[in-house]
Every structure is written in C-alpha cells, then in structure tokens.
Amino acid sequence: MIPVLFIVIPLVSGLALFFFKNEKPARSFALFSSLISLVISILGLTAFSSGQHLQFAVTWLGFLGSSFSVKVDGMGQVLCLLTAVSYPLIFIATWKNQYRKANNYFALMLLTQAGLMGVFVAMDALLFYFFWELAVIPMYFLCSQWGGEKRIQATIKFFIYTFLGSVLMLVGIIYLYSKTPEHSFSIEAFYKLGKTLSYETQEWVFWLFFFAFAVKMPIFPFHTWQPDLYEQSGSSITMVLSGVMVKMGVFACLRWLLPVVSIASYRWGDVVTSMAVIGILYASLIALKQDDLKRMVAYSSIAHIGLMGATIFSETYVGFQGVMIQMFNHCINIIGMWIVVDMIEKKCGTRKISELGGLAQRAPSLAIFAMVIGLANVALPLTNAFIGEFMMFNGIFSSSVTQYNIVFTVLAGIGIILAAIYILNMIRKVFFGDLKNSTARATDTGWSENFVLSVIVILILWMGVYPDSLLQLTKEISETILSNSDITSLLTKH
Amino acid sequence: MNALILSAVWGVVMMFSGILLKQRSAIRNFALVGLVLVLSANILEMSGTVFFHIDTKGMLVFDRFSLLAGTIIFASTLLYLIVSSKEIERVGIHYADYLALIFFILCGISLVVSFKSLLLLFLGIELITIPLYILTGSDKKNLKSNEASLKYFLLGAFSTSLMLMGIALIYGVTGSFMSLSVGVVKGEPSVLLIAGMILLLFSMAFKASVAPFHFWAPDAYDGAPTVFTSFMATVVKAASFLAFIRLFEDAFGSLQKQWQLWMAIFTAATLFIGNITAIFQQSVKKMLIYSSISQAGFMMLAIYAMNSDAKEGLIMYIAAYCLATIGLFAVLAKMSDYTFEGFNGFAKNHPLLAATMTIFLLSLAGIPLTAGFISKFYMLKAAVNTQHNLWLVIFAVVMAAVSIFYYFRLIQAMYFREGTVPKLQTTPAFRVTLVLLAAAVILLGIFPNLLLYWLYF
Numbered sequence: 001m002i003p004v005l006f007i008v009i010p011l012v013s014g015l016a017l018f019f020f021k022n023e024k025p026a027r028s029f030a031l032f033s034s035l036i037s038l039v040i041s042i043l044g045l046t047a048f049s050s051g052q053h054l055q056f057a058v059t060w061l062g063f064l065g066s067s068f069s070v071k072v073d074g075m076g077q078v079l080c081l082l083t084a085v086s087y088p089l090i091f092i093a094t095w096k097n098q099y100r101k102a103n104n105y106f107a108l109m110l111l112t113q114a115g116l117m118g119v120f121v122a123m124d125a126l127l128f129y130f131f132w133e134l135a136v137i138p139m140y141f142l143c144s145q146w147g148g149e150k151r152i153q154a155t156i157k158f159f160i161y162t163f164l165g166s167v168l169m170l171v172g173i174i175y176l177y178s179k180t181p182e183h184s185f186s187i188e189a190f191y192k193l194g195k196t197l198s199y200e201t202q203e204w205v206f207w208l209f210f211f212a213f214a215v216k217m218p219i220f221p222f223h224t225w226q227p228d229l230y231e232q233s234g235s236s237i238t239m240v241l242s243g244v245m246v247k248m249g250v251f252a253c254l255r256w257l258l259p260v261v262s263i264a265s266y267r268w269g270d271v272v273t274s275m276a277v278i279g280i281l282y283a284s285l286i287a288l289k290q291d292d293l294k295r296m297v298a299y300s301s302i303a304h305i306g307l308m309g310a311t312i313f314s315e316t317y318v319g320f321q322g323v324m325i326q327m328f329n330h331c332i333n334i335i336g337m338w339i340v341v342d343m344i345e346k347k348c349g350t351r352k353i354s355e356l357g358g359l360a361q362r363a364p365s366l367a368i369f370a371m372v373i374g375l376a377n378v379a380l381p382l383t384n385a386f387i388g389e390f391m392m393f394n395g396i397f398s399s400s401v402t403q404y405n406i407v408f409t410v411l412a413g414i415g416i417i418l419a420a421i422y423i424l425n426m427i428r429k430v431f432f433g434d435l436k437n438s439t440a441r442a443t444d445t446g447w448s449e450n451f452v453l454s455v456i457v458i459l460i461l462w463m464g465v466y467p468d469s470l471l472q473l474t475k476e477i478s479e480t481i482l483s484n485s486d487i488t489s490l491l492t493k494h
Numbered sequence: 495m496n497a498l499i500l501s502a503v504w505g506v507v508m509m510f511s512g513i514l515l516k517q518r519s520a521i522r523n524f525a526l527v528g529l530v531l532v533l534s535a536n537i538l539e540m541s542g543t544v545f546f547h548i549d550t551k552g553m554l555v556f557d558r559f560s561l562l563a564g565t566i567i568f569a570s571t572l573l574y575l576i577v578s579s580k581e582i583e584r585v586g587i588h589y590a591d592y593l594a595l596i597f598f599i600l601c602g603i604s605l606v607v608s609f610k611s612l613l614l615l616f617l618g619i620e621l622i623t624i625p626l627y628i629l630t631g632s633d634k635k636n637l638k639s640n641e642a643s644l645k646y647f648l649l650g651a652f653s654t655s656l657m658l659m660g661i662a663l664i665y666g667v668t669g670s671f672m673s674l675s676v677g678v679v680k681g682e683p684s685v686l687l688i689a690g691m692i693l694l695l696f697s698m699a700f701k702a703s704v705a706p707f708h709f710w711a712p713d714a715y716d717g718a719p720t721v722f723t724s725f726m727a728t729v730v731k732a733a734s735f736l737a738f739i740r741l742f743e744d745a746f747g748s749l750q751k752q753w754q755l756w757m758a759i760f761t762a763a764t765l766f767i768g769n770i771t772a773i774f775q776q777s778v779k780k781m782l783i784y785s786s787i788s789q790a791g792f793m794m795l796a797i798y799a800m801n802s803d804a805k806e807g808l809i810m811y812i813a814a815y816c817l818a819t820i821g822l823f824a825v826l827a828k829m830s831d832y833t834f835e836g837f838n839g840f841a842k843n844h845p846l847l848a849a850t851m852t853i854f855l856l857s858l859a860g861i862p863l864t865a866g867f868i869s870k871f872y873m874l875k876a877a878v879n880t881q882h883n884l885w886l887v888i889f890a891v892v893m894a895a896v897s898i899f900y901y902f903r904l905i906q907a908m909y910f911r912e913g914t915v916p917k918l919q920t921t922p923a924f925r926v927t928l929v930l931l932a933a934a935v936i937l938l939g940i941f942p943n944l945l946l947y948w949l950y951f
Contacts, residue, residue: 063946
C-alpha cells in the first residue's frame, strides 16, 4: 500500500487545494500533506519495510496488457525519500514568499509530487509513461505562471523538448511491447525481452529511450532548455526541477535503459560518456564565467548530473551505488544552494555576483550555511557529495566496459577542480570583501530559513560521515541492475 | 437501419416544421428530440432491437463497427446541437432548414458507415456533401461564405466525379458493385483495378482533407459560419474516415501492398502540412482548422496500418477528436475576436470555460489521462504493429510534439497573458454540456474500455 499512498496523498490533497480560497490555510494544508508523505516514506523504510507493504498491483487497461503495478525497491526508496524530504524543506524555506493565487500554486506543486512519486514506483512501462508525462504538466503551469519576465517562452521550450523526448520514448515502449510474446507492458516482460532482442533493434530502442532521459537529466547537448528555465522560474519551482525532477532521467536510465537494452547501452556507452564528460567540462567552464547566481548554479547542476550520466554507463557496482547515493545528495545540496541564492536575492535585491559583497558582515549565519553547502557542492571530504563522487569516480576508473577509463576519469576530475574554483570564488565575492550598496542593508536569516538550512547541513554531514544508512538500502538493487545489464554473458550468446 | 430511416424521416418533417412552428425554441427542441430518438434507436439496434426489417440484398450491413461508429456520430451531433443551436439561430432566417440539412447529413453518414456496395458509398457521400455546400454558403450576405461554398462545391464535385470513375473501373473488372467482390479477383491485379483503386483513394483523400488534397479545406472551413465549421471539421470528417477505412478494408484489403506506401506518404504529408501551417496562424479558428488537418494525419495512420488495432483506434480517435473539437468550437463561436490575442486573460473572467478548454487542448495534444492520448497511443500501436516503416511512426510523434506549440499557445493566452475579454453570454445548459464533454474526455482517457467494450459485446 505504501507506493499507492505516495501517489494518492499528494494527488488528492493537490486536487483539493484548487478549491481553497485563502492563502494561509492553503499553505498550511500543503505543508501538512507533504509532511504526511514524509512520515509515510520513513515508515516505509522502518516499520513497514517488508515486501507486501511495498507493492501493489491491480489490473487496468487489461486488454492492452497493462496494469497499475507499483513497487518500492531500494532505488525507489531512495528517490521517494528524497522527494518526500525535499517538499517540506522547500515549503518551509519559501514560507514567507508571496504568490498570486497561492492555492493553485500549492495544488500544482503537490500534483507534480504525485507524478514524480509515480515515476519512481511504476513497474509497468505504460504506467511509467503516464507518470512521466503527468509530472511535467503541472510543472508547465507552475513555471509559466510564477517566475521571471521571459518565463512563458522558457517554459514552452522546456515543455516541447521534454514532450518530444517522451513521445519518442513512447514509440520505443510500444515497439518493445509489440515484441513481447505475451503482449505485456510489465517490467519483467521487458527485462526478459531485452535478453533476446537483436543488436539492431536494441540500437533503435536505445536512442528512442535515451533521448527522453538525456533531455530530462540533461546531458550535453540536450541541456539548452535548462539554464533559461532555472533562471526564469520561481525559486521554489526551480528547487523541485533541479532537486527532484532531473533525477527522473538518471533513475530511468538505471531502471528502463540499461537492463532492457544492455547491448546497445554497452555499444553506445562510450559515446554517451563522452557527451556527459564534455558536458561536465563545458558547463563548468560556463559556470566560471557566470555573473548571475542562478545561472551559475544551473550550470553547476549540469556538471554534477553529467558525472552521474558518465557513471551509469561505466556499469560497475560501486559506480551504481555512487549514483544512488549521489542522487540523494545532489538533491539536498542543490536545494540548499537554491535556498541560499533565493535568500541573497530577497535580501539584496539582486543576483549579480558583481553587485554583491561583504554579506558575511550583515548575515553571518547565512554565510556559514552557504559555506558548508558550497563545500558540499565541491565534494570536500566529510560532506555527502564526497562519498558519492568518490564512488562514482571509482566506478568510472574501474569500469570494464570502456577502454578510456583514465581519460574519462581525468577529464571529469577537472570538473571537480573547476567546481571548487567557481563555488569558492562566488562565496569570496558575495560574502567577503567590502560591503556594497545592495548588501549594506541586508539582514540575517529568519527562523524558517535557519531551520531548513540546519536540516540540510545535518543531512550533508550525516551522509558524509555515515553513508551506509543509504547504501545498505540500494545494495540489492544495484547488484540486480548490474546482473541484468551484464553484457558479457549476452555477447557470447549473440 | 433504425437510425438511417429515422434520420431521413425526421429530416423531411424538420423541413416543414419551419412553417408549422413559429417559435424558434420549439424548432430547436423538436430537432433535439429527433436527435435523441435517432441516437436511442441506434443504441437499441446495438442491443438487437431492429425496428425496420428491410432486405438490402447485402448492400448495407450494420455490424458492430458501424453501429458503434454511428452512436459516436449521433452522440457528438447531439452534444454539438446542445452547445451551438443558439449560434445556428444567428446564421440566418432558415433555422429549421439548417437543422433539416443536418439530419440529411446524418442519414448520409449512416449509409457510409455501413455500406457494402460502392453505389451506396457514392450515395452516402453525396448525401453528406450536398447539404454541406448549402450550410457552407448559408451566411448569404457574406462574400467569404459564398466564395467558400462555391469553391467547396466545385472541388467537391470534381472529387465525386473521380470517385464515380473509380467505381466504374472497378465494376468493369469485377462485374459487381459489391465492395467485397474485389477481393475475389484471382491472380495479379489488373491495371484497370489498380487505376480504379487509385481514383477511389484520391477521392476519399479529398473528402477527408488529406494532403495533398486538402487545399479546399482551409478555405471552405474558414469561410463557413463557425458553427458549421465545427460540424464539418468533426462529425463529417469523422464520417469520411469511417467510410475510408471501411472501403479500404473491405474492397482493397487484399491489395494492401499496392497502396500502403501511398498511405504512408499521404500520412506524412498531412501531418507535416497540418502541423507546420498551424504554427503560423494568428487566428484560433484557422489554427483549429489546420489542427483538424493534422489530426486527420494521425487518423490516416489507422488506414495505413489497417489491422484490428487500427479499427479500435479509429473509433477511439474519432470519439476523442469530436468531443474535444466540438467543445473548442462551441466556445470559439461565442467569441467576437478570433485571434490568439483575443483570448488573453480569458481564464480570469471565465475560469470554468478556460478549464474545460484546457482539457480539450491537452486531449488534442495527446497528453496522458485524456482520451486524446489513448487514441494516439492506439494509432502508434497499430502502425508499429505493421513492423515496417518505423520512420513514419517517429515522424508522427515528432509532429505531435510540434503540435504542442500551437495548442499550448492558446493555453498561454488564456492563463498567462494579461488582457480583458468581454463577458460571454452562456446558458447553464451550455456550461453543463461543456463540463460533460470534458469529463467524457478524461473518463475515456482513464477507462477506454467504456467505449471499446461495445465493439465486441
């Protein structure tokens, strides 16, 4: 029942919110609903972590061979947990933000959550496609209604891009479905079919799927929608987009791409990894030159996701584990980063690094939080990202499916160095030095921000010191993915 | 058979009702009653109650497919009349005659969804198009309406003559008008047969406004009064496709190799021209007209694939497309400004209408949980199941992504842009019907079985 609750609670409360009149109750109700989701996800990890609580299946569209089949496995646990954790954080962090038609805003936010949860638990390809699209529709309305001047154009670009990706994926899904002997959309049928497909068909399907996932992640050169959208949308929306929604792409690669079309993934692995590595360097270099804080964080996010993309296609156990934990860490870190940026913008009225300076004198606690979160973004030891990135580099380096381990590792490693440069540079320019006009009258953080940022810092340090709490969860699924996408046995057969 | 005879009779009675009934509302109610009768008679026939037993010598066969198709058509027309009968009143003084013509069209439609003889196909097509020429030109004082009517008439007559020629050639080969007799011809298909088939293909493509035979459609649709554009672009177009698939399945199913590539090319061309031209339109009416061409491209996938999925899919597609487009046109017909800018800020004054229109647009764009998605899904499934020409499927979905641009432009205008829209006069019946249409779109999107069940049981 747990996965059903994951979907139903935000869905129902989201729909109910459309009928709220006032802002105050809508806000509290949204927070309440997101907290319930969080409680359920924690219960799912502890009290009800046995098999029968974590899955649910009922026939739906039976004549098509599709069913409403949902299940939370290790990877699902991590992703549902990160969705459930990030929503209350986001709501509290932006507690004081004012919105026009606040009830609609919160309704759409929760509907997005329902879609995201659905993507993470769906065990049926058609259901997965449904949720994949449904997560984006409320997002479209969110981004178009609340945000900067050019939001409408930025959003339609994002939407057409992702829609194109997902319909291509739909063709891939239908194609695989037509090949399954029992005409079924279930994930088991797809995994089984994957073992028998010829290389030529796999190649087709691979690109149909991968385009959708690459746009979502985004991997270079499919990233062009991302900086514009992050810059234009409201800060809380950007947090959902970059914290949770991009994980859909990473997650989908692990669940629907590697195990299903493993030979094509192996054959095109080097190309994809090259794209990802180019993306890391390219995005990091651009981030160096950005004056706008939001754009800088947006580009740094492309670099971080690029590393996950590269690791996925290195197909090693330690790499998969690294991706799993890094999905969670990246979400926490980037939300922290956006909160800091949002606060700087609110307090100083600008996001331009060149117009900021000396903020630490006025807002010391914000400076401390920003420093910790910034260092986590650089992957300093003892922070969460260090664990994740170390494991991912280890994965790329020890990969047996590529001959270019060293090149990829070194080039991706340069990305880390660049990250250190732009993050530390940003912190130096914004928080230290002389006060400027914009920062002269800034104030320090309030209770809600302090609370959220403390939670984030605690999570950062916890995962940095004791990552095992998450790694235990995903151990089994990482091994399953690896064995499902093991190409050595397949290659001898073909 | 029930609906066929009832609609013909009611059409004749309707013509005289203009003299007998003085009140316009009485005429309207009379037409609505007639339509409800036609619809329920057709539904009764689905469950086995046939009122009229007439031996047609096998020229008309009312099977599951044709009865279900008929039900969708009549139900769409009923909904159409409820939401737009007020606008029909405004077109001209011959209110009863317009409604009578609609009944004649319905009579023609019941012929083309159930024909087994090419002659009855011809008869049905003529029964549909001749009243349409009149309806297109019904705004007599408007030059554009006159021009549209003339253009439509000339090109329509031309394509009908192509059809007659094709039928004649096929008769020459098989010695029979029955559509099933073509499949009986043994050996290599003769040149005469192929020529006849191609002529029929072209003329059907004309009627269904499939590129490159679509040129009449934008002019005729744009010139016609908007209420009738709605009818032409939904119910009539749906009927053309039903006739199209019936003709090619019965008569030319065995010649699939000969025409499949033609269909593929027509499909791609229709999708391309419909979608790309729709992007550049500044008027919502023209956008919907080109969108109807691009949707026709998707329906062509069914005819291209011609398997069991295709027939189910076409039924679904027609239902989804008619529901959504009738709803959109119903609101559009009430607007005075047809441009996209005219819809700026629409959601503020009309939250309910804007919400239903958004659902219709999402359905046309093929977003999951709407009927539009399931129907597009069926089309893609049918086309993928043919196991060749995968490029066509990919091209179709790329074009579906293009269509987002113009459908969402209307959503953007309604919700995200500032502007003032004059308050529209809407009756409660109008609003309730729109909500029903939207609910049906969502319901079919979640449980398509509700409709497809009737195809088999």
